[in-house]
Amino acid sequence: MSALISLRNVKRDYPMAGEAVHAVRGVTLEIDRGEYVAIVGPSGCGKSTLLNLIGAIDRPSDGTVMVGDRDLSRLGDRDATAFRLRTVGFVFQRFYLMPMLTAAENVQLPMSEARVPRAERDSRSLELLGYVGLDERTRHRPTELSGGEQQRVAIARALANRPPLLLADEPTGELDARTGAEIIALFQRVHADGTTLVIVTHDEELARTAQRTVHMRDGLVVDDTRDAGRGTRGAGGAA
């Protein structure tokens, strides 16, 4: 398999209260097309920062982040926005749906930005909501949906422009165990349909479903496991 994502000695520092916080301290990592990767580790270890760097919503302080043939560390705002629109789908812990829009309209947002014709937007949003099991809830607003249903809509929105890469940050963090399990099953299905998945999670159940688990601590990758017993590949600061 070819590498879809390639990180080389990536660092990310933040200024905070007058001091530099080293959120990511030099991570080297490759993720192949079609992989399902879980990034795990204690709070504040840099998992979300790493995900943000892969998704081009943050820039590394040092090192390179390549997704496909694009060097994300060199993208300007317009190119980074276009990259996020067409190449990645984001799923967040708190769903972040637009409260005044219906489920279908929320799913249509990225398509509308990508200038997909209206008829296609309509049909594809219904198709995607059907895909996540919400055929009957297309006209409901987020406040009329349960947490699990909202996260399903968020997943449908993330898949709207058929991105090859789906990034999820604690997608089951706000859900109960049963609803979380439904979302996990949905991610497995998305992966099975060919999308590369990178998920940051504390949820062991979710992490167990991934093909590969990257462990982080103090801004470094300390372990990288491909199915149990397959060994490690790429270690933070070691490359």
Add this chain to the structure above:
Amino acid sequence: MRTLLRHRARTALAVLGVAVAAAMLLDMVMLSSGLRESFAQLLTSRGFQFRLAPRGTLPFDTEATIARGTSIAVRLAAHPDIEAVSPVLGSSLHMMSDGGAVTTFGLGVHPALQGDYTLERGKDIIGSEDIVANEDFLRLTGRAVGDTILLAAGYNPLLRAATGERRLVVRGKARFLYLSAAQPAVALELRTLQEMTGAAREDRVSLMMVQTRSGAEIDTLGAWIERVAPTVNAISTREALANVDQRLSYFRQIAFILGAVSLVVGFLLVTTLVTVSVNERAGEIAVLRAIGISRLHIVQQIVIEGIVISVLGATLGLALGLATARYLNTILSSFPGLPEAIDFFLFQPASVWRALGLLVGAGILAGIFPAWRAGSLAIAQTLREEAVA
């Protein structure tokens, strides 16, 4: 729009606030130019370009009069640039009744040349025994068109004795252009009033109005009039307006300052509301950026919010401003000594649209700062802060 509908009460209050600012701005614009324009319309409406008042006075400012009015009028009328001269004598008159006397203002005019009143009903003055009266006079005296009344030029209330009495017939009802509201007034032939007041001996008049032919050189003609009639001040309409302008400069300054304050208040209201809205939605905006919505699109949405609030506020403010202007005009127009026809607040479409355009422009500017903030949000940092919050 949907974002604004999310907080209906807050949006409604903001629109109301902008509407009040717009109404005030509109009223100040109408006030700043209204009085001057209204005066200009009044002075030019009857086509007289000069008012001749006794030297050193303004028309009807004092009780001073011009002697030998007829000879001056004849001499002036002979000038090739002068179309007509209309002499006017003003005096108090008293209508005798069983209970005493009702005092009214009397204007002696040449009916065919006069520019002081317009006939509303009945007939104009034809003979020396005819008068026209205004609504206030008829109401106050209980008389009607066709009645014969006894008017006196002088009345001593202690002796209940009248002088210069004349029996006159009310031929018509008229509206007097330069008199203040609720002032009873009558007009009669100049010669009749001169005879009643004793001014006939010296042929005295209070004022002469001069109509010029088109193309006349006003400044040259004014100088000529004052040379020919050294006992008069020849005040051109332009000078009168300049005089009015000078007297109204305080009005305009206050109107300008209050208008500017309204504009700033409207601007700050829109900025505050949109900024609060952006701050509340920082997480949402960061997510929109994260899923690929362009910075331009976000900026457009926020600016549109400002525009919608401004346009709604300006539209509501237009109605509110016109209503308050009408109400205030009614109060101010009854100010003693001011012609009834004067409007303090004059609706001039160009000025009004300019003012409201300015407010909508301010609304657009007001949306730019919060829009710029929204477009510049650091996505990852905002999401991190939202997660912590």
